Amino acid sequence: MLSLSAVFVSLAFLCARCTDARPETSMEYSHSVFLDEDEKYQLNWEVFDERVTFEVIVETTGYVGLGWSAKGGMMDADIITAWVDSQGQGYIQDRFGVGFMKPDEDTVSDIFLEMAMEMSGFTIIRFSRQLDTCDKEHDRPITTGTMRVIWSYGESDPASPAGLYYHSTNRGVKTLRLAGGPAEPDTVLPSDAKTIVITVDNFNVPVVDTFYECRIIELPKLDTKHHVIKDEPIITPGNEGVVHHMIVYPCSASFKPDNTSIGGQSVACEETMLQECTSAVFLWAVGAGATNFPEHVGYPLGGPDESKYARLEIHYDNPELRSDIFDNSGMRLTYTAQLRPHDMGVLTVGKIVSLSHVIPPQQEAFISNTKCNEKCFNAAFESDGVDEINVFGAAPHTHLAGRAIVTRHIRNGVELPYIVKDDTYDFNYQASVNLEPEAVIRRTDSVTVECTYGTMDQNEAIFGGLGTRDEMCISFLYYYPRISLSNCLSKLTDQNLEELFTEYHTVTDPKYDWSSLDAEGYSDLMRNNVSWKDAAGRLQEIEMASNYDQFCGSGKKYQYHPSEPAITINVPYKPAPSPCDLD
Numbered sequence: 001m002l003s004l005s006a007v008f009v010s011l012a013f014l015c016a017r018c019t020d021a022r023p024e025t026s027m028e029y030s031h032s033v034f035l036d037e038d039e040k041y042q043l044n045w046e047v048f049d050e051r052v053t054f055e056v057i058v059e060t061t062g063y064v065g066l067g068w069s070a071k072g073g074m075m076d077a078d079i080i081t082a083w084v085d086s087q088g089q090g091y092i093q094d095r096f097g098v099g100f101m102k103p104d105e106d107t108v109s110d111i112f113l114e115m116a117m118e119m120s121g122f123t124i125i126r127f128s129r130q131l132d133t134c135d136k137e138h139d140r141p142i143t144t145g146t147m148r149v150i151w152s153y154g155e156s157d158p159a160s161p162a163g164l165y166y167h168s169t170n171r172g173v174k175t176l177r178l179a180g181g182p183a184e185p186d187t188v189l190p191s192d193a194k195t196i197v198i199t200v201d202n203f204n205v206p207v208v209d210t211f212y213e214c215r216i217i218e219l220p221k222l223d224t225k226h227h228v229i230k231d232e233p234i235i236t237p238g239n240e241g242v243v244h245h246m247i248v249y250p251c252s253a254s255f256k257p258d259n260t261s262i263g264g265q266s267v268a269c270e271e272t273m274l275q276e277c278t279s280a281v282f283l284w285a286v287g288a289g290a291t292n293f294p295e296h297v298g299y300p301l302g303g304p305d306e307s308k309y310a311r312l313e314i315h316y317d318n319p320e321l322r323s324d325i326f327d328n329s330g331m332r333l334t335y336t337a338q339l340r341p342h343d344m345g346v347l348t349v350g351k352i353v354s355l356s357h358v359i360p361p362q363q364e365a366f367i368s369n370t371k372c373n374e375k376c377f378n379a380a381f382e383s384d385g386v387d388e389i390n391v392f393g394a395a396p397h398t399h400l401a402g403r404a405i406v407t408r409h410i411r412n413g414v415e416l417p418y419i420v421k422d423d424t425y426d427f428n429y430q431a432s433v434n435l436e437p438e439a440v441i442r443r444t445d446s447v448t449v450e451c452t453y454g455t456m457d458q459n460e461a462i463f464g465g466l467g468t469r470d471e472m473c474i475s476f477l478y479y480y481p482r483i484s485l486s487n488c489l490s491k492l493t494d495q496n497l498e499e500l501f502t503e504y505h506t507v508t509d510p511k512y513d514w515s516s517l518d519a520e521g522y523s524d525l526m527r528n529n530v531s532w533k534d535a536a537g538r539l540q541e542i543e544m545a546s547n548y549d550q551f552c553g554s555g556k557k558y559q560y561h562p563s564e565p566a567i568t569i570n571v572p573y574k575p576a577p578s579p580c581d582l583d
Helices: 272-276 374-384 494-505 519-527 530-543
Strands: 002-008 031-034 041-048 053-057 065-067 078-084 088-094 113-121 122-130 147-153 170-178 194-199 211-217 226-233 243-251 282-285 297-301 311-319 332-335 345-351 365-370 388-397 404-411 414-422 433-442 448-453 473-481 489-491 548-552 556-566
Touching: 041 147, 053 065, 078 113, 088 113, 088 122, 113 473, 194 311, 194 388, 226 282, 272 388, 282 332, 282 388, 311 332, 311 548, 345 365, 345 448, 365 489, 365 530, 365 548, 374 473, 374 494, 374 556, 388 404, 404 433, 404 473, 414 433, 414 473, 489 494, 494 530
Parallel strands: 345 489
Antiparallel strands: 002 088, 031 041, 041 053, 053 122, 065 078, 065 147, 078 088, 113 122, 147 170, 194 332, 211 311, 226 297, 226 332, 243 282, 243 311, 345 473, 365 448, 388 433, 388 473, 404 414, 404 448, 489 548, 548 556
């Protein structure tokens, strides 16, 4: 195939549809997003079988560039450049990045130019390629994980096919999932749809690095059951870099707060009464957007058996310690009386957020492993009279050191297809993933979550905690039918940690006696008085193969399973080989 393609496309079929300044797309796409804040660069795409079609609509009459790379830079990037000359002829080039310079042109092109045109000051390019072109030297496969999409455009066309020039500041990077499951359903709202707005009111963000603000909100008084079918974030303009995540936790139906705690009053997030408001259901985190639930599920609202109150939790990240930030952010929930077939729930699987979650420094890839075994599932399934639940979506979550995350599904020692797997996790893009097909969890199954961290830039251990610079390892699983299980969490046993310290400690000071350590002493001990160069490998073994403590339940009803044996995978899951590997 030639490395340079040229086509000429008539404009008539599109001009007839033009109703505003921005041209419409030439076909229907499941995915569409602006790559830049000024909304000059629109990317649309559709994945079908093993092929993807892209269409870019860019406010320029010059060339456009699109690509993807490991870290969002030019080095080793897979890049496409395209333009339309003054005669209406389109050009496209398959290139690859070699550093901070003009990308080289591939000697073999794996892209097919389908359309190229200019209209009303916009350049429109449509092209397609295989998800995996089998060019391991110069192309990057488009995977189901998060990808760093790079973009650029010039103000004019190159003087010749060999005359590509520097784009100056017309460039950027955005993390997206290009092939990570089906598109989020574009819900057509029913005629009776109403909304609940749950926000803080002109809240002055405290002058601390990390702060959690909680409010108790009274939900609409509805005599009959309704379904929430959509949630979406409301972010105060200018506070996008401060609002880290937001969660709405419906409280138990019997929950009765103090009158002084309802509405605009702040409530300490660790307040005892909020133990009845711990089922995370409506979630938003950095990089995500609105969530439309599939047409066969909705979250129940109203009637005598459902929540009358909810807890709003907002995590603020204020590393600059500013005192002038006022916020009105929160969530908007859309609900309807037109009930869907199934009540949905959200199951949180992961590490207990505590100092027992330890990540050593100077590690290229350290794995924290968290487990949820059949004891949790069996008890809840038995109580609610179900034999299985169907997982239709997932939202994996770590913090800044997270590099990859996988949620595994095990049945009788055999690992089933991953529930969700992201080998290129990006803290700044935490959108949920819709699963197709849905994962079916039975009462004797187990689920594990493995988070891979990179800490080569750290000189001290990182601990589990609420702050952005602390760590988490969690997978939120969207499922139906709803059961009385909202959390299944685990941690290393105290005995595991004591044995690790005893073997690798560097001090003998009595104040570090393990039996009398408080949280501050433990933190100091693990940060500064463990030889991590030697201990990291041992901790990795403990994470993967040792006993663990397990906690599962909902609200105030929890089960504690101490020192559970490690979950064994006798037959690991093997994804189907890529067509490129079959040659």
